[in-house]
Amino acid sequence: MKFQSTCEACKARVNWVKTPNGKYTPINLDGSTHWATCPDAKRFKKK
Structure with missing residues (x-):
C-alpha cells in the first residue's frame, strides 16, 4: 500500500510506502x- 503527500519540511512530493515490518517510509x-x-530530515528523527 502507498499514498502520496507533501513533506512538511521541504515541500517535496513523496510516496509513503509500507515496509515489511508494517511501518511507512517516505520515498x-x-x-x-x-x-x-x-x-531537514533530522527534524523528524525520533528522540
Whole structure:
C-alpha cells in the first residue's frame, strides 16, 4: 500500500510506502529514500 503527500519540511512530493515490518517510509518520486535527500530530515528523527 502507498499514498502520496507533501513533506512538511521541504515541500517535496513523496510516496509513503509500507515496509515489511508494517511501518511507512517516505520515498521520493524518483524511487530514492526521502530521508537521504530532505535538507531537514533530522527534524523528524525520533528522540
